[in-house]
Amino acid sequence: MxxxxxxxxxxxxxxxxxLSFDDNPIKGTRLTRRLFGxxxxxxxxxxxxxxxxxxxxxxxxxxxxxxxxxxxxxxxGNGKAALLxxxxxxxxxxxxxxxxxxxxxxxxxDDQTNPALIPGIxxxxxxxxxxxxxxxxxxxxxxxxxxxxVMQRKQLLIGTGAVAVxxxxxxxxxxxxxxxxSTARTSTSEGFFQAAMTMEPKPKTVAIVGALTEFSHNVxxxxxxxxxxxxxxIVYDSGYPPNQVEFGSIIxxxxxxxxxxxxxxxxxxxxxxxxxxxxEQKLQTRMFGGAMIGLQYAELKQQLGPMMNxxxxxxxxxxxxxxxxxxxxxxLAAYQERAKTAGADLLGFYLPPYAYAGMEILExxxxxxxxxxxxxxxxxxxxTTFDTVVGKVSFAANGDWAKPRLLYVQYRGIVGNxxxxxxxxxxxxxxxxxxxxxxxxxxxxAASSH
Amino acid sequence: xxxxxxxxxxVVSGILLGGFYAAVTIGITIAFxxxxxxxxxxxxxxxxxxxxxxxxxxxxxxxxxxxxIVASPLFFxxxxxxxxxxxxxFEGSGRGSLRGLAFFFGMLFVIEVTLLLAFxxxxxxxxxxxxxxxVGFAHIDLPLRMVMPFVGSIALVSGLHIFFGHTxxxxxxxxxxxxxxxxxxxAVDTVAIRQLAFGIAIxxxxxxxxxxxxxxxxxxxxxxxxxxxxxxxxxxxxxxxIPGTVIAAFILGVVETMTSTLxxxxxxxxxxxxALLLTLAVRPSGIMGR
Numbered sequence: 001m002x003x004x005x006x007x008x009x010x011x012x013x014x015x016x017x018x019l020s021f022d023d024n025p026i027k028g029t030r031l032t033r034r035l036f037g038x039x040x041x042x043x044x045x046x047x048x049x050x051x052x053x054x055x056x057x058x059x060x061x062x063x064x065x066x067x068x069x070x071x072x073x074x075x076x077g078n079g080k081a082a083l084l085x086x087x088x089x090x091x092x093x094x095x096x097x098x099x100x101x102x103x104x105x106x107x108x109x110d111d112q113t114n115p116a117l118i119p120g121i122x123x124x125x126x127x128x129x130x131x132x133x134x135x136x137x138x139x140x141x142x143x144x145x146x147x148x149x150v151m152q153r154k155q156l157l158i159g160t161g162a163v164a165v166x167x168x169x170x171x172x173x174x175x176x177x178x179x180x181x182s183t184a185r186t187s188t189s190e191g192f193f194q195a196a197m198t199m200e201p202k203p204k205t206v207a208i209v210g211a212l213t214e215f216s217h218n219v220x221x222x223x224x225x226x227x228x229x230x231x232x233x234i235v236y237d238s239g240y241p242p243n244q245v246e247f248g249s250i251i252x253x254x255x256x257x258x259x260x261x262x263x264x265x266x267x268x269x270x271x272x273x274x275x276x277x278x279x280e281q282k283l284q285t286r287m288f289g290g291a292m293i294g295l296q297y298a299e300l301k302q303q304l305g306p307m308m309n310x311x312x313x314x315x316x317x318x319x320x321x322x323x324x325x326x327x328x329x330x331x332l333a334a335y336q337e338r339a340k341t342a343g344a345d346l347l348g349f350y351l352p353p354y355a356y357a358g359m360e361i362l363e364x365x366x367x368x369x370x371x372x373x374x375x376x377x378x379x380x381x382x383x384t385t386f387d388t389v390v391g392k393v394s395f396a397a398n399g400d401w402a403k404p405r406l407l408y409v410q411y412r413g414i415v416g417n418x419x420x421x422x423x424x425x426x427x428x429x430x431x432x433x434x435x436x437x438x439x440x441x442x443x444x445x446a447a448s449s450h
Numbered sequence: 451x452x453x454x455x456x457x458x459x460x461v462v463s464g465i466l467l468g469g470f471y472a473a474v475t476i477g478i479t480i481a482f483x484x485x486x487x488x489x490x491x492x493x494x495x496x497x498x499x500x501x502x503x504x505x506x507x508x509x510x511x512x513x514x515x516x517x518x519i520v521a522s523p524l525f526f527x528x529x530x531x532x533x534x535x536x537x538x539x540f541e542g543s544g545r546g547s548l549r550g551l552a553f554f555f556g557m558l559f560v561i562e563v564t565l566l567l568a569f570x571x572x573x574x575x576x577x578x579x580x581x582x583x584x585v586g587f588a589h590i591d592l593p594l595r596m597v598m599p600f601v602g603s604i605a606l607v608s609g610l611h612i613f614f615g616h617t618x619x620x621x622x623x624x625x626x627x628x629x630x631x632x633x634x635x636x637a638v639d640t641v642a643i644r645q646l647a648f649g650i651a652i653x654x655x656x657x658x659x660x661x662x663x664x665x666x667x668x669x670x671x672x673x674x675x676x677x678x679x680x681x682x683x684x685x686x687x688x689x690x691x692i693p694g695t696v697i698a699a700f701i702l703g704v705v706e707t708m709t710s711t712l713x714x715x716x717x718x719x720x721x722x723x724x725a726l727l728l729t730l731a732v733r734p735s736g737i738m739g740r
Contacts, residue, residue: 245470246706299572
């Protein structure tokens with residue numbers, strides 16, 4: 001076969017049989033008006049098909065929501081639980097047809113609870129991933145690092161949880177979901193001090209101790225203000241480094257100062273260390289607890305078990321007749337089921353409902369403003385009171401909850417290390433705020449614990 | 451108000467804490483001090499030991515310290531395998547220890563991520579009969595949670611001291627630490643001896659991991675908190691001296707708890723490291739350094 005022949009053969013195979021050169025219907029015919037009409041209609045139909053394909057592709061373009069979230073490091077447990085809640089919202093909304101008719105895609109990176117990684121993560125989200133919306137991760141330090149970057153881009157930031165991050169910026173498009181209130185620095189410990197003042201006779205002295213980290217430092221500053229406000233004399237006031245191993249000497253020094261109330265602002269390993277040391281040293285005081293991160297986690301609750309009895313710490317949600325918000329039970333049932341395989345916190349009382357509520361708020365704001373424009377969404381969130389799985393939520397000018405709702409909970413009657421007992425009403429009694437109280441404070445601390 | 455009892459308890463707490471610090475540092479003393487291997491991943495091997503103790507405690511209720519003693523031969527074999535790779539890739543090919551540092555830095559992350567995938571990110575604790583109870587005499591409080599690791603640690607370092615000072619293999623390791631070249635001139639297989647020593651260093655990490663999870667909850671990245679502390683103790687002790695490591699660990703422990711008691715815990719790291727700098731200024735080779 002000649003070279004020319006091969007070429008011809010290839011040309012035939014490349015075309016469909018109907019349009020092969022040999023069978024070309026136009027070959028040797030004159031261009032009539034009918035033929036022109038047919039051709040025009042065919043071209044129009046093809047163009048319409050292309051346009052339809054393009055428009056449906058545009059409709060399927062996902063809304064990208066980006067964020068950094070701790071999946072490792074000291075707050076990795078919280079981050080994992082929060083991420084699961086956000087993923088549950090994504091699955092729900094995509095099953096309902098998406099946001100603004102577009103599917104939602106989450107783009108997230110592990111910030112390792114390390115604020116130094118935040119600038120890189122958020123720059124990538126904006127510049128490379130081209131996200132439409134951003135969320136803030138969990139932790140004061142990481143959100144404090146993210147906020148200036150988001151402000152620079154004039155974007156909206158809904159944070160999972162932080163304390164007093166926006167106090168020095170007053171950025172109008174920042175919101176955070178933890179119910180600390182607009183005066184987070186003081187309101188985080190206010191419930192604790194209010195509970196202390198219900199004791200008879202009223203206490204006169206307090207010891208304040210906490211980790212030397214962003215969160216604990218803010219809380220301690222607030223606790224000092226509250227101590228002054230409630231007329232309590234501070235007889236011990238100290239911070240400890242984040243890598244503190246031994247807490248016996250701290251508890252002993254506190255005992256030597258003989259305070260009636262002991263307020264602790266601690267991170268998860270410290271919370272376990274402080275409670276164990278207080279238990280071992282048989283700390284004699286009337287009230288013991290504080291803003292102790294970690295006691296909300298299923299793993300620590302289970303392992304510390306009876307050592308937690310009489311400790312008064314903050315929680316965001318515990319089962320009680322006063323916290324029966326619409327949808328919360330269904331959310332937690334679904335969460336707890338998924339948490340078993342996701343390796344997230346098995347109870348999900350701490351962050352997940354609030355992370356989910358944050359997404360509900362974002363969804364409602366985007367739907368109401370019919371777009372992704374940060375200014376419009378920000379304005380809408382400020383002007384609206386939202387019904388969420390954690391109840392009604394409205395925001396103050398600084399993006400914190402307009403009304404604080406930190407639950408100060410006293411652990412009671414914890415027996416053994418069964419996790420299911422923490423799902424029962426009555427094991428975690430809400431003593432403050434009064435609006436949600438499910439019982440009164442039990443004191444003194446030492447009497448029932450040891 | 452600071453009383454004599456308070457100070458006495460602070461000293462006792464410091465000694466108990468120092469005992470634990472000695473256990474977590476002894477592997478660094480062997481690897482870094484004796485073999486000149488900058489095993490920056492040592493603390494993450496300790497955390498790995500903690501997670502094994504956690505797993506066995508959770509599944510079968512076995513005491514964490516017993517578990518890690520049983521698991522330590524496996525860690526020894528792991529250490530031998532790591533050394534072989536390290537030696538072939540870095541030492542044997544004449545590449546500097548800086549690349550070795552990068553190797554161990556990478557290993558730290560690999561093990562951390564493996565632990566993350568295997569155990570998740572939650573803090574893990576163990577249950578034993580000695581977590582919670584306290585024994586006391588003559589106004590001294592001894593929490594068993596600190597006493598048990600202390601006793602275990604003293605047994606560990608004493609055993610190693612006897613091994614290095616009174617056995618043929620131990621003396622060979624000390625000789626390698628002193629002058630490897632001279633030993634090789636006598637037809638001794640120094641690589642095999644170094645391999646054995648590195649295996650022992652990793653085995654001690656397993657045991658220290660058992661102590662760690664008794665004292666505090668662990669999560670995969672916890673090891674990073676200990677990197678600075680263990681190297682500081684190793685340097686203060688005299689780089690390769692087991693008695694020096696123990697003395698340095700006690701000093702650091704007691705300084706931490708005394709500072710905590712007298713001026714507050716926020717000053718403890720500053721005072722501890724000031725003590726380290728002061729000691730090195732007076733004695734640059736460390737407390738027991740040659």
